[in-house]
Amino acid sequence: MSIAASTSTDKIIVDRSRNHRNKAVSKTVRATRQRLQTGSSAPSGFEREMLLLHIESVLHGAMALPLLVIMIAASGVYLSGEANILVWALMALSAHAVTIFLARKAKREDVVAEKVSVWRRRFLACQVLTGLCWAIFTLPDCASCGQVASGLFEGTVLFIALAITAMGTFLLRNALYYTFLPVLCVLCFSALATGDPVDIGFAGILALSLIFLAFMTGSMNRANVHILSVQSEKDDLIAELEVAKSMSDEARRRAEEANLAKSRFLASMSHELRTPLNAILGFSEVMSTEVLGPLSNPTYKEYTLDIHRSGEHLLNLINEILDLSRIEAGKYELSEDAVNLAEIVEDCIGMVQLRARSKNITIGQQFEQAMPSVWADEKAMRQVTLNLLSNAVKFTPSGGEVSVKVGWTAGGGQYLSIRDNGPGIPEEEIPIVLSAFGQGSIAIKSAEQGTGLGLPIVQAILAKHNGQFILRSKLRVGTEAIAILPPRRVLQSLPPVEDVPSLTRRRRSFA
Structure with missing residues (x-):
């Protein structure tokens, strides 16, 4: 009971101390999405970023306006041949210098x-100062240039200045x-004062251009x-992913530590319990x-038999726990050798035959002839075979039949x-019975309940052999368990290798 409880505890380890960080990031992400959905032209959250970008733009384009x-x-x-415009140029350069300084x-x-709003007002004030300089530019009238030439020059300059300022x-x-x-x-004031249609048209065109730009x-x-x-x-989502990853790494680390501690505890307790057992x-x-x-009292003899059977059951349980803990800790090493799978299966059938006869169960055999040996751990393969045979005999009703086949796979x-x-x-329920300590509803109701470790151990041993375990079952029909060893573990018959001296002599004879 305690083992099952500790296993379930290992699976739900979460570092709850970091939940508040995840909530904060989620809140920021939701605020950002809401800000995007409202579609406001300049959210307060980006006023500073936009102002900083404007400052960089002013500094990078500092020479554009002076050249103009x-x-x-x-x-x-x-x-015009007059130097009055130089005064205006000096005023415009001074206004631009104030903007660069700011x-x-x-x-x-x-x-x-x-301070974003304060700085923004300062830069807008600089723009007003620059605008006043352009307004002064429209005031002087060049008498020697002619009205058409003066208006064309003034209009061209203002439209160029409008475009550069917009960009x-x-x-x-x-x-x-x-x-x-x-x-x-x-x-507009000048056009209304003079009533000149050219000035009125020019003011209207400039107004439309201003609105468009x-x-x-x-x-x-x-x-x-x-x-x-x-x-x-994107930054908020990256932050959320980083927090989630850190939480996942922490949870995985703690789960691995708990699992390792569990395996060490099981191994230690198994060794400690097997000695007195x-x-x-x-x-x-x-x-x-x-x-x-x-023994004078036959009841005592019956009690000793019960003690012995219970002790064997407990020893099998401890051995299975010890095997599973070694497998989970990566300490289960294979002692591989050339073994014959059919012979192993035949020996294991003899070991469970007595129990099968007591339940009047028939064990049928169907082996392929002349099968070569396989490169595997004999003890581990015996354990796989015995676990599967024991399960079959255990859950087959009296008078039933168990069929055992050994043969070739298609590959x-x-x-x-x-x-x-x-x-x-x-x-x-098949995934349940394949998990550690997992038992199906039929096994729970059975009088011969097991530990729920047999099939997971079989699965792990076959995985160590690079093999595969398949469990097929149909309710009220039966169950088939298939253990598969890969082709590369089959030892094929090879011709003997000739010794080196004979090969040397053959080469000389050819020479």
Whole structure:
């Protein structure tokens, strides 16, 4: 009872001390998925990441705007011949320098989550400052250039600036509006003041371009947020997998330790129990055979026989437990030799024949002729055969029949088949009877209950031989147990190898 309890305990070992970590990770994963499903344009969880990406973008593209301003100033001086535009260029470069200084400071101080909104407002303020510079650019009117040339130059510069600003600030939400709304206001005021259709058209085109590019930058911003969300979910899932793996490794380690401790305990207890049990068997046999004199009371003689039978049953149980513990601990070593499977089976049939006759059970034999030897452990194969024969005789009713076959498999191996016409095993109980200490419903009701270790030991021994064990059964029809040895364990007859001197002489004769 205690063994079964310890076995069940080994199977449910879990490190519950780490469950809270798994729950925390699961909660984070659920929050991330919910964040993805809501589809908000800029979740608060990614404001810091988006701001950091914008800072990197500003620093990497630091030379783009100065080059544009220098080209505009040079073109303005060339077209108008006036140096007033250089003042504007100096103002624009100064505003850009403030933005670069702010970006470097933010990167140096490492923006924390609590300061994200503050830093965002600062960068938007820099964009307003840059927008004011572009608004100032629209104010001067070049009298020497002509109205068409001046309007064309001004429009080209503003559209280029709008496109560059859209590409450089899409990571900072609404930055494009903060930059070009002052420019649009100045253009609209100027167009309304002059009433010139060209100015009105130019202001309208710029407004439509601003709206279109703002929509595009908003889409790009949401796409980046989605990428960050997917990355965050992937990181959360990886973390969850790592926690689950660590929990699995810990549970497996503890299960292996418990299983090893169980095997050591069983081996130790089996050795400790067999010593006094052998003494009990010896003395009970002496008393039952009346070696030292007759027993005056026949009841005492009956008691000694009961003691001897119970002791043998207990010794068999201990031996099976010891074999199973050695197999589980990997200490079961095979002593292999050339053995004849048919001869082993025939000897084992003789050992169970007396018990079969007492139940009026017929054991039929069908052996293939002239079968070669196999490379196997004779003691282990005897144990396999005896376990299967004992089960067949045990569960076959009086007057039944047990059929034993030894022959060739289709692949060239050898097999042992033991079939009985007993009550059979329900199909759903076959995995149970093949597990350690597992017994089917028929075995539990039987008067000759076993330990539930015979078939698992047979299965393990055949696995050590690289063989296979098959159990077929049908309720109220019977059971067939098949033990198979692979073809590579069959020893085929080979011609004798000639000695080296004779081969040497033959080579000389050919020469």
